[in-house]
Amino acid sequence: MKKTVYIRFTIILLIIGFMLSVQYNTVQDPKTRDTRDIWAIRQELSVETETHSELLSEVYMLDQTILKYENMVNESAEFALKDTVEQLKEDIGLDEYTGPGLTIKVEPSLESIALGQPVEGISPDLLIRLINEINRFKAKDIEVDGKRIIYSSPIRDVNGKTTVNNISVRNAPFTIKIGTSTFEDAQKMYNQLEASTIGDDFYIDNLKLKIGEPEHKITISAFDQTINNRFLKEVPEGES
Numbered sequence: 001m002k003k004t005v006y007i008r009f010t011i012i013l014l015i016i017g018f019m020l021s022v023q024y025n026t027v028q029d030p031k032t033r034d035t036r037d038i039w040a041i042r043q044e045l046s047v048e049t050e051t052h053s054e055l056l057s058e059v060y061m062l063d064q065t066i067l068k069y070e071n072m073v074n075e076s077a078e079f080a081l082k083d084t085v086e087q088l089k090e091d092i093g094l095d096e097y098t099g100p101g102l103t104i105k106v107e108p109s110l111e112s113i114a115l116g117q118p119v120e121g122i123s124p125d126l127l128i129r130l131i132n133e134i135n136r137f138k139a140k141d142i143e144v145d146g147k148r149i150i151y152s153s154p155i156r157d158v159n160g161k162t163t164v165n166n167i168s169v170r171n172a173p174f175t176i177k178i179g180t181s182t183f184e185d186a187q188k189m190y191n192q193l194e195a196s197t198i199g200d201d202f203y204i205d206n207l208k209l210k211i212g213e214p215e216h217k218i219t220i221s222a223f224d225q226t227i228n229n230r231f232l233k234e235v236p237e238g239e240s
Helices: 002-028 038-075 077-092 110-114 124-136 183-195 198-204
Strands: 097-108 141-144 147-149 155-158 161-164 174-179 207-211 215-220
Touching (some): 124 198
Antiparallel strands (some): 097 174
16 A cells, blocks of 8 residues: 555656756746847847838828829819829839939959950849849839839840840940939948948959949939830720
């Protein structure tokens, strides 16, 4: 009888000990630990706050556009539609852009010039990486070697030559113009591009980026080719 009691008592103590061990490990060693210091957390919080502010600004602009459109409809539906079309043309890139921005010059590297190496054209992959980097810093409009970049602009290799909008990009040197919403955005983009590692990728291809100072006024040409619409169709006049 005593033996049975001792066995039961031992089992109970084992269970209690196991539960205490699990509880202690849960408190002392959580599965995920945030090892970042306070500055890293503050920096991430600052980025998230800036993103939130930008989203609120975009929502405000859309609300203002809707309000403006509703007011125009009450006065003149035709005028409202024309104003909307003009705004869409500007957003897409069908109108010339004049405003703040900066200019990047793509040049042969000093080493390739000193060694007498032939000047090679920029590869499509490298150009796409640069444009993605520029768009990451919230560019408004982009022009590559006089060719306006829009949502449907193809960048590819055609017979060994890099083309934009099916037109060849010259070998270096050539310029890339970037339009921004404000002059402050142009200054921010200048600093971000200066700190970016994209220049190292160009150096590998015997090219270098010369980033110009932010300007209050630059001009970017309009997209001058036909836009192919796969899904939009024009409604004949009189139909609704």
